[in-house]
Each structure stands twice: as structure tokens, then as C-alpha cells.
Amino acid sequence: MIEGGLTSYSRALNLALAEEMEADPTVHVFGEDVAEGGAFGTTRGLVDRFGKDRVRNTPISESTIVGLATGAAITGLRPVVEVMFIDFLTLAMDALVNHAAKLRFMSGGQLRVPLVLRTQNGAIGGAGAQHSQSLEAWTAHVPGLKVVTPATPRDARGLMRASIRDADPVVFIEHKGSYGLKEQLHPDDGLVAIGEATIRRHGSDLTIVCYGGAVTVAGLVASDLAERGIDAEVVDLRTLVPLDISTVLESVRKTGRVVVYHEAVLRAGFGAEIAARIQEEAFADLKLPVRRIGARAIPLPAAAHLESAIIPDRAGVLMTILTFLEAN
């Protein structure tokens, strides 16, 4: 049930969880503080509606929490397990990578792991190096995992519902700075399919490929570019794995100029995968080399005012694009 008016990203997730939990009694929610509403309010009210059996606080044991969710997923439940900060995913990597991602294959198909691992990425000023990372590239590198990065409330809701219904493990990466973003939702907004990118802004001069927290910034940069007579097309990937490369390539063929932009560290970031695929599959359509934009490979300083020295902000992204276009 959607209320009228604007819905925030975190509320959209809350709605999606409630909708799926209502429809399917095997959907359970686990994580630290989830029954209290979670660090960002995403799970607020679920325990009152669905009970303590289905919305369970866990101790600070990321490895065991994700492992428990995996064990539950292979025996008939559909767990949605939260890892509060993607920085803490490091503690759960054995459970996620060596077990959840591989059980279907290693078992010769006897096991399926319908698990959703919810976590969040990104820097919002002052959280420091251990609470601000964007580690989606790690998860995208592991065979057996799907990785989604919704940027908007509608997509958060639609992709969460699709992820819960997926028979395989999905890493669902929210953005820390996005929880307050608002959008008008409609009751007949359906599922958003995993593996489908979308065009946020149509344009003909330049393609900006982005996802997650970078999408909002890319939108603002696109309007800055428009003021300078540059018509940018913004492609929001929405899903990293499986990658909707055909939507990207269609845009590349139209504009011939591409910037791949993410908040994560540039070096070995997921942008490198996108850039490689573009030049492999649409080289003849490129007027310029593919340009990537991302953070410098330095652990983030805690002082909020220093973040933009590491992670390009709107002005930084704009400058980089203008310099790139001028130089070419």
C-alpha cells in the first residue's frame, strides 16, 4: 500500500520488505538492530507487523549471521540479511563468497540459495575510512552472485522485491547518502527486473554511465554540462551483475563519447569492467577513449572537508569531464 506523496528511499525499502513479507511467510529479516528499525530506519515497524520470529536482531557476528542466512536459504526460507556497512562485509566474505555464492554450483544444482544480502556503500562526510567505502567491485568479481545498486526510491522498492523473489543470492547495495532521497511512488509500480539499466536523462553528445550514489551527482553534472551546451545522456546501470551492456552500447553508439563514473576507488573499480566491455564491443563507434572517474586510491580521511580531495564531488566530476572533452 503506497501512501500519497513523496516516499523516501529508506521508506521505499521498508515498503518492499513489508510487501514481500506479507506475500511470502518464508521471507525473514536478520541483522544487527533490524528489529529496532535499523541504523537508517529501513526496517522500522516490521517486527510489530510480522513478529519477532521473522525480524531478528543478531549479535555482532557478521560471518555467522550471513552463514546462518545461507543455511536457512538452502532449507526453505528466503532470508534478507543485513550487513550494516559494506565495510563490515569483509567479516562475512567467507560465508558470502565461499559458501552462498558457490553452493548451487558445487552441489550440482541440488541447492539453491535465495538469499538477499542488504548492505550500504558510500561516504557522507566524516564517517572515516572504515565506514565510507564502496566495495561493490569485490562482490561483482565473484561468480554466483548478482549485484544490484538502486539509485532511486522507485528502483529500491522494485529491485528489492525482485531480489527477494530471485532464486539465487543477490547483494543489494544501498547508498548511505540516498536514504533521504524522495520520489513519487505509485501503487502500480511493479518489480524492477534485475539486469536492466535505465536512461535517467536522454542526450546526444556524451554518455555518462553510472550507478548507485553517483547517479544523483551525474544528474546534476548533466545539467551543469547542458548550461555549457553539452547534452549528456545519463545511463543508470541499476544492476552490476548481470550487466545490461546492450543499453550502455546503444548509448555509446549514439554519442561516441563515454565517461564511466562511480564513487568507488578508480583503481580496479567496476568502471574498469564497463570501460573494457565498451571498447571491446563498440570500438568502432568511439570518437574518444573511454574515460573513467572515481576516487583516488587513498583511505578516506575522517575530516569531512577533506572528502572531496579523495572522492570527486559535483564540481570535481564536471571539471574532469570538461577537461577530458576539451583535450580531445
Added chain:
Amino acid sequence: MERERAMQLYYDMARIRAFERIVEELVVSGATRGLIHTSIGNEASAVAVCDVMEPSDYLLTGHRGHGHVLARGADPYEVMSEILGHQDGLCRGMGGSMHLVDMAHRTIGATGVVGGNLSMALGAAYSARQLGSDGVAVVFFGDGATSTGAFHEALNLAAVWHLPVLMVCENNTVAEFTSRHEHSVVDEIVRFAEPFAIPASRMVAVDAIAVREHAQEAIALVRHTPGPYLLELETRRLVGHYAGDPRRVGNVRAMADTWDPLLVTAERLKKEGWYTADELNSFVVEAEVEIRAAAAKAKAGKPASPHDIDALLSAT
């Protein structure tokens, strides 16, 4: 303990022994590759614990799991085929020795990462109860696993959530080649249960009859409390760490009378007046014949192919 059940336990141990001997042969002869660890010395633990499980219970094991998987009812032909990487393997040749899954018997996993199965056992126990069954999860692991964070996290969470998990530690006092006292100040693994008030006990696991009686009490407690139980079973690894490994820990020939479950259980069956030495020998021979036939059939089977990989991935 009825005479017939005792015979079945003994026969099942003999099957496991025969199976593992053949696996060792196959590795040494180069007929198969991979990381393979046989469970010779652990047979009583495997058959006794599996014998007290219900069909609705879940089993998890680790890298030394052939015995557990067989004791739970897996077809030796399918287990051997899996170890050989053949199409008819339990996991279509995709999992191998360390990752045996046999869903038909609710053997939901083995892991090659020490400690990796503990949290999944908690999850299986959790879901059994949530879905209205009185099933429990039984998870086997070794003494080496008790140094992992996974072990301590699992004890804690199983206690806090009252999860019906029977945690069976096969303590052979050695983790690969390092003896226990080099990596823990705690000799008796049951001690780890104390801070969590988890019921626990330890025993030497060589007389399958005695182990079964004990395991039955433990699993009943798990099922009806419901809650976790830590069962420490002392065994000795009578072979190397991996199949074909020539190194031995201790003098295994001298140890056999005390630590070989087949010898010790045979003595028990004779002492009870249930079976003679000749009868017991005939069970061993029969087990060997059965297993050799299954192994020969497995050896002659088709290796898994790249097509099988694609077929697996495209199944929805």
C-alpha cells in the same frame, strides 16, 4: 541395542573403511586428483551419530566427510563418482570430495573451509523450526575448527536463539600436522560450551554401540529442549592428513587396538555374545565386495563434461 542394529552399525563402518581404502588407492595410483581426505579412524563417530538422526534432520560435514555422507545413506557409487569428477556424481562432478551434498538424505553440505559449516548448521536448525518441523541440524567438524571465530560465534548464537544443533567435534588432537597443544590452551573441547551454558560431553569414539547410546541422548536433548549440544568425540586419524599422504601422527599400528573403531567394536560385539569373529569377518568381506563393485562401476563412468557446466548454469 538389538543384535541386528549392532550388526548394521558394524557393517556400515566396514563399508566406510572399504570405501576409504579404495579412495586412498585411487589417489596413490594417480587415478584421481584433487584435495581428498579420508576418514579412517572416524567410522564409529559417523555411523553412530547418523544412526540416531531422523529423516527430517539435516547433516553438514567438512573436508573429511565421506564417512558421514555414506553413513547418512548416500549411494557409494554416487559418492565415488563425485570424487572422480564423473557425471553420475552426487554433485554432477562439480563439488568433489570436500563438497558432498546429498539432498535426498538431507545432507546439505560439506565445506572445505574449516568452520564454514557451523553457521549454516545454525541456519538449517533455524529454518526447520520456523517451518514447523522438529528437525535438528547435525554438524561435524574437527578440533582444528575450535580455533576459528566461526566456532565461538556459532556457540553464542545457537545458545541465544536456542537453536537445535548437535555440534559434533571429532577431536583427533591434530589439525593437519600441528598437535592441539600448539594452538590451544584448552585440551578438552567441551570446556568451550561452559560460558554459553550449552550442554556438552566427551567420550572416546571407538565402540560404535557406546557412541550410539550416547549420541541418542544428546540428540534427544537437542530436539526437545530445543537447543544446542556440543558432543566431543575423541578419535585418532589412522592415516595421513590427505589421501596418499605418507606422514602419520603417532605409531598408528600400535594405536590400532585402542583406536581402530572396527577392531574395538568387533571386540564389543564378540563380548556381548552377538557375533563370532568369523561372522564379523564375513561382514567385512561382504562390505568390501559391495564397495568394490560400486567403485568399479564409478571408475567406468563418464567424466563430467563442459556441457554439464552449461546445463547446470542454465537451469532456472
